[in-house]
Each structure stands twice: as C-alpha cells, then as structure tokens.
Amino acid sequence: MNGIRQIWRVARYEWFDAMRSRRALVVLLLYMAAAVCTMHWSINLLHRMEKELASMLQLPQSEQAGVVSTALWKSKQFQRIMKNVTQNDMVLHDLTGKHPVELIYAWFAFFYTPMLVVLVAGNRIAEDIGSGAVRYVIFRTSRVCWSAGKFVGQVIMIGLSLLLSGIGAYAVAKYRLAGSGTPDLLLNILQWSLRAWVYSIPYLGLAMGLSHLTRSASKATIMGIIAITFCFVISIMIRHFTAETGWRAYLPYMGVLIPDDHKMLLWRDAAAPLVTGFTYLVTLGFCYLLTGYAFFRKRDV
Amino acid sequence: MFHAIETKDLVKRYGSRRALDGLTLSVPRFALMGLVGANGAGKTTWMMSVAGFLHITSGSVNLLNEGPFNPAAHCGRVTILPQDSELPLESRPQELLTHYGLLQGLTRQAAADSAAAMLKEVHLGDRIASPIRALSHGMRKRVMIAQCFIGHPEVVLLDEPLSGLDPREVAHMRAFITRRRGQQTILISSHNLHDIEVMCDHIAFIEKGRTARVATLEEVIGKDSTLVYRVAGEPADYAALSAAAPDANLSFDPEASALVCRYDPRRCTAEDINRSLLPALLAQSDVSTVTRGGDLESAYLKNITDSQS
Numbered sequence: 001m002n003g004i005r006q007i008w009r010v011a012r013y014e015w016f017d018a019m020r021s022r023r024a025l026v027v028l029l030l031y032m033a034a035a036v037c038t039m040h041w042s043i044n045l046l047h048r049m050e051k052e053l054a055s056m057l058q059l060p061q062s063e064q065a066g067v068v069s070t071a072l073w074k075s076k077q078f079q080r081i082m083k084n085v086t087q088n089d090m091v092l093h094d095l096t097g098k099h100p101v102e103l104i105y106a107w108f109a110f111f112y113t114p115m116l117v118v119l120v121a122g123n124r125i126a127e128d129i130g131s132g133a134v135r136y137v138i139f140r141t142s143r144v145c146w147s148a149g150k151f152v153g154q155v156i157m158i159g160l161s162l163l164l165s166g167i168g169a170y171a172v173a174k175y176r177l178a179g180s181g182t183p184d185l186l187l188n189i190l191q192w193s194l195r196a197w198v199y200s201i202p203y204l205g206l207a208m209g210l211s212h213l214t215r216s217a218s219k220a221t222i223m224g225i226i227a228i229t230f231c232f233v234i235s236i237m238i239r240h241f242t243a244e245t246g247w248r249a250y251l252p253y254m255g256v257l258i259p260d261d262h263k264m265l266l267w268r269d270a271a272a273p274l275v276t277g278f279t280y281l282v283t284l285g286f287c288y289l290l291t292g293y294a295f296f297r298k299r300d301v
Numbered sequence: 302m303f304h305a306i307e308t309k310d311l312v313k314r315y316g317s318r319r320a321l322d323g324l325t326l327s328v329p330r331f332a333l334m335g336l337v338g339a340n341g342a343g344k345t346t347w348m349m350s351v352a353g354f355l356h357i358t359s360g361s362v363n364l365l366n367e368g369p370f371n372p373a374a375h376c377g378r379v380t381i382l383p384q385d386s387e388l389p390l391e392s393r394p395q396e397l398l399t400h401y402g403l404l405q406g407l408t409r410q411a412a413a414d415s416a417a418a419m420l421k422e423v424h425l426g427d428r429i430a431s432p433i434r435a436l437s438h439g440m441r442k443r444v445m446i447a448q449c450f451i452g453h454p455e456v457v458l459l460d461e462p463l464s465g466l467d468p469r470e471v472a473h474m475r476a477f478i479t480r481r482r483g484q485q486t487i488l489i490s491s492h493n494l495h496d497i498e499v500m501c502d503h504i505a506f507i508e509k510g511r512t513a514r515v516a517t518l519e520e521v522i523g524k525d526s527t528l529v530y531r532v533a534g535e536p537a538d539y540a541a542l543s544a545a546a547p548d549a550n551l552s553f554d555p556e557a558s559a560l561v562c563r564y565d566p567r568r569c570t571a572e573d574i575n576r577s578l579l580p581a582l583l584a585q586s587d588v589s590t591v592t593r594g595g596d597l598e599s600a601y602l603k604n605i606t607d608s609q610s
Binding site for chain 1: 349352353354355356370372373375376377379380381383385386387388389391392396400401403404405432445448
C-alpha cells in the first residue's frame with residue numbers, strides 16, 4: 001500500500017514537472033495543433049469527395065462537408081479505401097456507418113501516438129539519471145517506485161494530450177462539418193482518445209524502459225525512435241512476408257511482442273476483443289518497462 | 302557503542318581499479334565526522350555506497366543497525382547531499398522540498414512546514430517559488446543542503462557541502478551544521494580542512510580507498526599533547542630548549558614559523574611545559590602566540606608523510 005502511495009506521489013510530481021517543462025508543453029501543443037490541422041485538411045478532402053459523390057448520385061451539393069456522409073459510406077470507392085486501411089473484415093464491419101470525423105481522428109491518434117510518446121517521455125528517466133536528480137529521490141523511495149511513478153506520470157501526461165487533441169479535433173469538426181456538433185460525436189471521439197491512450201502504453205513502456213539504459217537524454221530519444229521504427233518494420237514484415245514454411249513462418253509469433261499486432265483489437269466494438277487488446281497492450285507496456293528497470297536496479301547511479 | 306554507520310572491508314571496483322580497497326569505518330551515533338583525503342581517495346564512493354547509489358563489490362554496510370541501505374527501513378532516516386547532482390531545473394524549491402518530505406513519509410502539512418523552515422534557514426525564504434533554473438549556483442547548493450535536513454533525519458551525509466558558497470553563507474552553514482551536534486549523525490566530506498576543523502568532532506583520513514586514521518579531532522590535532530609557539534625565527538640553541546623541557550619533543554615548522562612541542566600528557570601537563578620552556582624560548586626569540594594543539598592541515602600532511610615513509 002505504501003509502495004502504491006509512493007508511486008502515486010512520484011507520478012503526480014512527474015506530471016506537474018513535465019507540464020512545467022516548456023519542451024513538454026510545446027510538444028503537447030504541437031500535437032493538439034497537428035490534430036486540429038489534420039482534421040481541417042481531412043474535412044477539406046472529405047468535402048471534395050462528397051462533392052464528387054453528390055454529383056455522381058445527383059444529390060444537391062452542400063457548402064459544408066458531412067451532409068452526405070451516410071451516402072459516402074455507401075460509395076464503393078470509400079469502402080475500398082476503408083478495406084485497404086483496415087485489412088480486416090471484422091474491423092471494417094464495426095467501422096461501417098461511423099462518422100468520418102471519428103475515423104479521421106482515430107487514424108490520427110493511432111498513427112501519431114507512438115511518436116508523441118517518444119518525444120515527450122522517451123528521455124525522462126535518462127535525463128534524471130544523467131543530471132543526478134534521481135539521487136535526491138532514490139534514498140527517499142525505492143528505485144522501483146521511482147521508475148513506476150515516472151511511468152505513471154507520463155501515462156497521465158499522454159492521456160491529457162490525447163484528450164486535448166480529441167477536443168481540438170471535435171471543435172474543428174463542429175465548425176466545419178454539418179450536423180457534427182452533437183455531444184455523441186464528442187463522446188465517440190473521446191472514446192477513440194481512450195483507445196489511443198491504451199495503445200500508447202506499450203510504446204511508453206518501450207521508450208521509458210530503454211531510457212533506463214543510458215544517462216544521455218538525446219541517446220534515449222534516439223533509442224526510442226529506433227525501437228518504434230523497428231516495431232513498425234516487424235509489423236510490416238509480418239503483414240507482407242509471412243509464409244507457411246521457413247523462417248518466415250515464425251514471423252507472426254514475433255507479433256505477440258510488438259504493440260502494433262494488437263492494435264486491431266482496439267478498433268473493434270465488441271467488449272471481448274477490446275478487453276483482450278487493453279490487457280495485452282498494458283501488460284506489454286509493463287513488460288518493456290520492467291525489462292529496462294531490471295538493468296537499472298543493478299546499475300550505479 | 303552504538304554506531305550509526307559501520308562499514309567493513311568495503312571494496313568497490315571499476316574494472317581493474319579499486320575505488321574502495323577494503324575500507325573499514327565506524328561512525329559513532331551523533332558524531333559530526335569529517336572525511337578527509339586526497340582527490341580519488343574514495344570519500345565520495347564511500348558515501349554513495351552507504352546511501353545505496355553504488356553497488357559494492359564486496360564488504361558490508363550496516364546503517365543504523367538495520368543492514369545495508371534499504372528504502373523501506375531507512376527512508377526519512379538517512380539523507381545525502383550528493384556531489385555533482387543537479388536538482389530538477391523546472392521545480393520550485395518549496396514544492397520540491399515538500400515533495401521530498403512527502404516521500405520521506407511526512408504529512409503534507411509537516412512536509413510543507415519543514416520545507417519552509419529549512420529554506421528560511423538557508424536564507425532562501427524569499428526564493429521559495431523561483432524555479433531552480435533561475436537560482437545561482439550558490440543558491441542551488443543551499444537548496445541541496447536544505448533537502449538533507451527535511452524531517453530531521455538521523456544520519457546526514459554531506460559531500461562537499463560548502464563548496465560554491467560565498468563566505469557569509471559558509472560561516473552561516475558552518476554554524477547551522479555545528480548546531481546539530483548531538484542531535485544527528487553528520488558526515489562531511491570536504492577538502493577545506495578549516496571547515497572540517499571548525500565543525501567536526503571526529504576525523505577520518507581516507508587514502509587510496511582505505512581508512513588511514515579515525516580519531517576525535519582533539520586526538521588528531523593533538524590538543525592535549527601539543528603546544529605550538531609562533532616565533533619570529535628558528536631558535537638557535539635547541540639544546541637549551543631541550544634541557545628546559547626534557548619531556549618534550551621539539552621541532553620547527555618553517556612554513557608556519559612555529560616551534561611545535563609534543564609531549565606525553567600522562568607525564569606532564571601543558572602548564573608544566575609552558576612554565577619551563579617559555580622562558581628559555583623567550584631568551585632566544587620573540588613569541589607571538591601559544592596555542593594548544595596543531596591544526597588539521599598539519600596533522601593531515603603529517604599523516605600522509607608518515608604513511609608514505
């Protein structure tokens with residue numbers, strides 16, 4: 001119980017400290033700006049697609065995007081795009097009929113979150129080890145509480161940035177898309193923020209786990225970028241190079257160890273895949289973190 | 302005797318180099334002990350090993366009779382001012398020290414009160430809300446010192462606490478640390494032997510990763526066995542001086558222009574020596590002052606010379 005209290009104290013201070021750090025604030029604002037811009041450009045694209053679709057279906061054209069989003073879902077062209085993006089029939093089934101704004105935001109959040117995590121949190125532990133700031137804490141609490149507290153603090157931080165980006169994206173949609181100002185859409189977007197937040201946890205574990213291995217903040221960031229690139233490469237290899245025989249037959253097993261392989265579970269609507277995905281990803285995050293911690297536990301600071 | 306810290310045969314190896322080479326040192330409870338030694342002698346390594354920052358290669362540490370450092374047992378009871386360690390730059394002193402107090406197990410109110418009191422004590426009462434980044438080197442050092450005394454810990458390890466402080470603050474911090482005598486066990490590592498001499502009651506000389514000597518300050522500087530006569534020039538007739546004080550061992554320190562007289566306190570007293578030696582000495586040279594005991598610097602340098610020979 002005392003350990004949990006100590007973790008929470010470290011986490012809370014980490015969160016306050018990260019918020020005060022101008023760099024973290026700039027990255028958060030950039031992320032929010034990126035969400036707003038992505039939404040803005042995507043709505044422009046959507047509007048163009050709708051105009052084309054409306055002229056094809058001989059519907060009246062609107063000055064605002066989103067008027068024919070139901071019709072959009074019926075278009076073969078749009079369905080083909082979605083099928084290519086999801087590459088999963090069950091996911092496509094769950095997504096069918098969802099408001100395009102939700103999907104745009106979800107795509108944005110899932111795509112950029114790993115990068116956000118590395119930029120915001122990838123060097124927090126290495127920075128403290130390098131500057132010696134860790135020495136003022138680890139005689140007041142255990143190393144494991146410190147590591148876990150830093151991790152939890154960053155989890156809260158990423159959650160906040162995703163929440164802000166969701167609100168920003170909703171605000172753009174509300175003013176740019178007809179009939180988008182509903183509370184339902186806001187709730188749905190925030191739900192995607194939550195899913196993206198869970199998706200960020202293993203990347204956070206990976207970046208912060210690696211951060212235990214070095215005293216240099218820049219090295220930790222570079223290691224984090226290399227690690228997530230490696231995860232994406234493995235994910236692409238699994239998708240495109242898996243074979244039934246030879247070494248390539250083992251590729252799908254590697255998928256268990258990378259976050260991307262569990263991402264599709266988060267796109268589903270049913271509770272079972274969602275819970276499974278949440279569990280896998282959170283466990284994976286803690287496993288990555290603990291692997292880095294195992295090194296830190298034995299190291300001199 | 303209850304020892305606050307006991308280390309036995311402590312070895313810390315970095316590759317083939319031994320930073321600690323079997324260092325054995327016991328620190329009595331409530332002692333104010335100064336660690337003195339050359340650069341690289343092992344003082345910082347020893348402190349870091351005691352605080353659990355470094356994993357020792359072999360040997361044992363017993364802290365407050367509860368084994369090696371363990372946050373569960375020693376949290377809030379042992380604190381350290383580590384050398385070359387930055388505080389988080391964006392933090393504010395009051396918030397940071399309150400946070401440290403909370404981690405030590407104090408209540409929010411007690412932590413905030415203790416933080417405010419300590420910051421006031423180190424003359425930073427008006428900078429409690431300034432970011433660490435905005436504080437000067439000396440001010441940061443004072444915050445570092447203040448964090449050591451949050452919650453009144455039993456053992457405080459201070460590595461070079463006064464370096465970087467201005468003379469007024471040095472004097473203030475010396476007085477502050479000296480006032481804690483008898484309430485806390487405090488270890489101070491410093492190259493400024495005058496500071497150590499003023500503050501400490503126990504001295505440990507550390508050389509090449511080992512303890513060269515541990516004694517009370519009085520024993521080290523020979524307060525009960527040495528008289529130092531500051532003279533205008535070296536006396537010409539040592540035979541006359543030796544005849545006047547046959548129980549004394551006389552030597553001349555040309556750097557300090559002082560006649561150092563060592564005697565066995567079991568055989569005679571300082572008054573006996575003075576009564577017999579001073580007239581003979583005045584016959585040969587002017588004497589400006591007479592002090593009991595040498596200084597720590599001379600004792601340290603003599604210790605090095607003795608160990609080398």
